[in-house]
Amino acid sequence: MADTNYDVIVLGSGPGGYVAAIRCAQLGLKTAIVERELLGGICLNWGCIPTKALLRSAEILHYAQHAKDYGLKIAGKIEADLEAVVKRSRGVAKQLNQGVTHLMKKNKIAVHMGEGTLTGPTSLTVKGEKGEEKLTAKHVIIATGARARDLPFAKADGKRVWTYRHAMTPKEMPKKLLVIGSGAIGIEFASFYNDMGVDVTVVEMLDRVVPVEDKDVSAFLEKSLTKQGMTIMTGAGVEDLEVTDKGVRAKIKDSKGKVSETEFSHCITAIGIVPNTENVGLEKLVEMDRGFIQIDDYGRTKSKGLWAIGDCTPGPWLAHKASHEGVTTAEAIAKELGNKDVHPHPLDRANIPGCTYCHPQIASVGLTEAKAKEAGYEVKAGTFPFIGNGKAIALGEAEGFVKTVFDAKTGELLGAHMVGAEVTEMIQGFVVGKTLETTEAELMQTVFPHPTISESMHESVLASYGRALHI
Structure with missing residues (x-):
């Protein structure tokens, strides 16, 4: 019979759950993961990743339809093969699902496929293909995620x-x-x-x-x-x-x-979303607000040994926030179990970036100009348009801008906001800066490579202080 007693059991294998399990295993804890559907959860199988594959197909179609803008001729009618586009997206999801399966094996994490229900803060039953299994652990991490909210007067039917x-x-x-x-x-x-x-x-x-x-x-x-x-x-x-x-x-x-x-x-x-916190046996074990599990800065619930991370806890409801929480919680558990070499840090929500992969892309971190003013800051804000950036013009992507918001008194970077080509890849520069508590002085002294769209980040900082060079 399979082992049923662990140091840590993680309920849910999305980007919060599977990352938490890997970090627990790295820290020498005997770890299991319980998943009712597909390893990788919604993000890998039905969310972040496969949607990016769809959007990439749409982007290539858009470029092909505008080939003449780049001095190119494409003969014949350009059209989308919907079945092939969806097939490619599902292939990408499958590859990543297999990747997580491999990571579980590599890190010696036991995988229990089935519906998990808590019977106490540190025990649960799993109903799956093998019938019912009873599992116990020193600690349990709830990472059950969330699902799409239905319209009250029109439930999703999958047809219309x-x-x-x-x-x-x-x-x-x-x-x-x-x-x-x-x-x-x-x-x-x-x-x-x-x-x-x-x-x-x-x-x-x-x-x-x-x-x-x-x-x-x-x-x-x-x-x-x-x-x-x-x-x-x-x-x-x-x-x-x-x-x-x-x-x-x-x-x-x-x-x-x-x-x-x-x-x-x-x-x-x-x-919006609804947290998957019903029918898990949580009712008497945790405090909830509109279904979201209330936790401290390390993921602890009110029940000793029971933790929660990701979309079933307060927002922002983003995959990268869930993964980060997963690592923090795993380290906090290891510390409680006597590991003196781990030093978990609570998550700073002000430094969580947001990305939207529409066309043009959007990326941001920190406070908007309005929110900074609301919070009582005297602000310096500057914007630099892509039309002033050589690389953006050469790419034929001159639509967009970068905006930065600083505290006028201290020079602290409060927020950065971008719209345009590849901004979801560029925002990380500002996220690193914010995490290192940067001011405008360091950003101004940073040498940005030429020709890149990232130079517009530098220029927006300069623009915040009336020093932009290319507008």
Whole structure:
């Protein structure tokens, strides 16, 4: 019979859970992971990674359709083969799922496939293919993640009303698509389907798209998406959604209060997430707020030996935040079990970057200009447009800008906000800077390589202090 007693059991194998398990194993702890579906969780199998594969296909299509802008001729009609695009995306997901399977073996982590339910803070049962197993541990980490929130009046059916999961493996190309919600998920799918030639309408309740971003980024993105042919409705709400044989009929109230009925072939709901914290046996063991498990800075719940990380805990609900929490919690557990060489640090939420892979891309870290002012800072902010950057012009990607926000008194970098080509790869420069508690002086003295788009980061810092060289 398989071993059922461990130092640590991790419930859930997404980017929080599997990373926590690996770190526990590295620290010499006997570790098991329980997963009901696929190793790698939503992120690897149905989220972050396969969506990037879809978006890459849409990007290549976009470049092919604009080949003449680069002095190239492509003969014949360029069109998307939806089945092949989806197949490539699923292949990428499968490769990564196999990668996690390999990492579990390499680190000697026991994998129990099945539905895990806690029977106490440090014991659980797993119902799977092998029947029911009873497992115990010194510590348990809950990493059960979250799922898409349904509209109360139109539950996702996979036919006409989709969540991100349906939108990734469409059986047919929508003709006219309604996207409800303009956060990262909504706007990425809107961007993908728009590039694939679909007529897309985005409805956002708040007064601007990607509402967590700096307002200058929101304004720029809305203008860009509108120019690309999307219909963007902000300050608007879907009052009702009726599924018909041919599609969906939506009652949409616009920002002026006018309600109109519009027919769409399909609808994607991207209105937030619900934590997977029901039916896990957590009710008496942890404190919850709207279903999210309340934890301290190291992932401890109110029950000794029971920890939680990732999307089932308070936000931001991002894969990289979950992975970081996974490492912190693993180290905190090792310390409790007597390891004197680990020194876990709590997560600084001000230094968690956010990336949205629409077209153009968005990336940010820290405070927006408005939030910095709200927090009482006297700010210095500067913007540098890509049109002043040689590499961006040479790439044919001169749309975009970098904006930096500093504390006028101390020169501390408070936030950085970018929109344009490859900004999701560049933001890390500012994240490292913020983590090292940089000021404008160090950033100004940093030599940025030429020609790169990253030079616009340097210029935005200079612009914050009235010293930009190329505008």
